[in-house]
Amino acid sequence: MTLMRSSLRDYSADSRILYVSVLAAGLGAVSAVAAWALLEMIALFTNLFYFRRWSFVDVDPWQGHAGWWRVFLPALGGLLVGVIARFGSKKIRGHGMPEAVETIVFGGGKVQPRVALLKPLATAISIGSGGPFGAEGPVIITGGAIGSVLGQLLPMTDSERTVLMVAGASAGMAATFNCPMSAVLLAVEILLFEWKPRSLVPVAMACVTAGAVRRLLLGPRPLFEMVPTGAPVYHMAMLGALAIGIVAAFLAAGLTRAVYFSEDTFKKLPIHWMWWPTIGGLGIGLGGLIFPQALGVGYSVIQQMIAGNAGWKLLAGVLLVKSAIWIFSLGSETAGGILAPLLMIGGAMGAALGHWMPTMSTGAWVMVGMTALLTAALGSPLTAAMLAIELTHNGGLMLPVLLACVSAYAISVLVQPRSMLTEGLSRRGLHLSREYGVDPMELVLVGQAMHTSVYALKATASRKDATDWLRSMEERGGDAWSHWQRLFPLVDEAGKLTAVLTRSQMIRAGREQEPGRPLWMDGNAEPEAMSPGQTLRQAATEMAESKLTSFPVVDVAGRFAGIMTINDLLTATTRATQRDRDRTRVLSLRWPFAGRAFTTRRVQVASPAAQAAEQTDPMPGEVLQEQAAEEREQV
Secondary structure, eight states: OOOOGGGOOSOOOOTHHHHHHHHHHHHHHHHHHHHHHHHHHHHHHHHHHHTOSOOOOOOOGGGSOOOGGGGGHHHHHHHHHHHHHHHTOGGGSBOSHHHHHHHHHHSTTOOOTTHHHHHHHHHHHHHHTTOOOBSHHHHHHHHHHHHHHHHHHSOOOHHHHHHHHHHHHHHHHHHHHTOHHHHHHHIIIIIIOOOOHHHHHHHHHHHHHHHHHHHHHHOSSOSSOOOOOOSOOOHHHHHHHHHHHHHHHHHHHHHHHHHHHHHHHHHTSSSOGGGHHHHHHHHHHHHHHHOGGGSSOOHHHHHHHHTTOOOHHHHHIIIIIIHHHHHHHHHTTOBOBSHHHHHHHHHHHHHHHHTTSOOOSTTHHHHHHHHHHHHHHHTOHHHHHHHHHHHHTOGGGHHHHHHHHHHHHHHHHHHOSSOTTHHHHHHTTOOOOOOOOOOGGGTSBHHHHSBOSOOOEETTOBHHHHHHHHHHHHHHOGGGGGOSOOEEEEEOTTSBEEEEEEHHHHHHHHHSSOTTSBGGGGSBSSOOOBOTTSBHHHHHHHHHHHTOSEEEEEOTTSBEEEEEEGGGGHHHHHHHHHHHHOEEOOOOOOOTTOSSOOOOOOOEEOOHHHHHHHTSOOSOOOOOOOOHHHHHHHO
């Protein structure tokens, strides 16, 4: 019935964390194999579309034979994607990450099993036919779908099923980019929406396992080769990183608006959505005629920029043509990821601006631009900063990369109300906050919020006391009935709670006959009670489960301490609001060398909520237990 302060813990995890972690480790291995299979399928369809051969050799679409017919290959791939979406599952449309977030937060982690098969197939066709997308987004939703299916096959809570889905999704990214640490951070910043051992440990286990299996399948080498940054990074280079982060924030805002403008445009077309990817494919094909390197994932182009072999023609092609066809095709809601295109566009931006920046190691400004744009578009500074290190195994870039990511993040949250991921959710009528913090209700105890000035009766009270109370209330009129107290405790001489009556029970007892009948017989002699050491969150949970809005509060010795009402739960919110809004000068200044001390005047701007809080009882005190007549005067 009671929960003392000594029983409170820093974490709420239980032994189920070990069971879920073991499942997540196996899931990480399966997701790594799924990522490898998707990369192999992309290579196969690229060879089929552009080289007309059955081969799994990793090639780029633009390396094939030129010809006017190449314009229609992306349209053919888009047509196949539209057919799969129409007759298979609509869930394969889009770049995957917003859909994953929606399923995690609002869908209880439940994904259709067919998505785990159709999403990678549609993505392989889309990218293999020349689509300017990455494989990571579809791998994320595919790994998440596998985890969700596993969670649906086993008896699990929605929270555990969601953790398995995120574990599979993060493991897919870890295997695609060979970045287990970045994948864990991605889960924390974008997918999990919590920081708890019950979720962090299984996700980390899945990512580590996926990274290990990925090394067996694809080798331990980084995705992009780069000359190590051994020389120290000086202050002028740091200022350059700051500037690139600011530019990236505005570029990301423009790309986000352009993507959703393209999506809105497609929705206005008087044709079925099944044909949209075909139209998007025509745009890709035309862009490929102008700038062939815009086709496909583009890892080789990114490697060329990092190696310092990119001229202005290549940079302009990426910034203009690649961006244009990517925006246009994303609006058609075809299948494909956004991380690789963002890295490519950001790298071109960094390389272009790097011509006016202080000299660093070869490819350094490319990496700074890549991670800054990724941060601004997704709102994930830690993920992007760590990704730069894991993609290149170049730890010497941490300072400029981190500064660029943080500056891009700071500006983007000011100029964009939503990130590229959450804007789509907002358009579906869903709201998602990206700010994580400790629940204010976890920071305030029941003993700090309860009412202590309480009208209490003696344990020996009878119906006559209830009749006297009722008479005094009726004499005072309607204002007396607006008092907060709805629960009336009966307390013995030792201060221990013996029974409670609700207000309706008090009124009924006051109108009944037999004035000598003990009052506790009209109430509850075994009431549910709270402890002063419980948090308001625990109190709210008890109120929600019991459907009761008032509880007596009893200390460890069983003594009555006060009453906790549903309105008292607002105490935590009031204090949190005060911390955010009230500006107070705490320290006073003393002028040196003066004949007398001059101190600054204390200035405080208090919110209406804070002013109202000052008029309430701030801390628990002793419960008033006076004679019956004195108690009635307090009501």
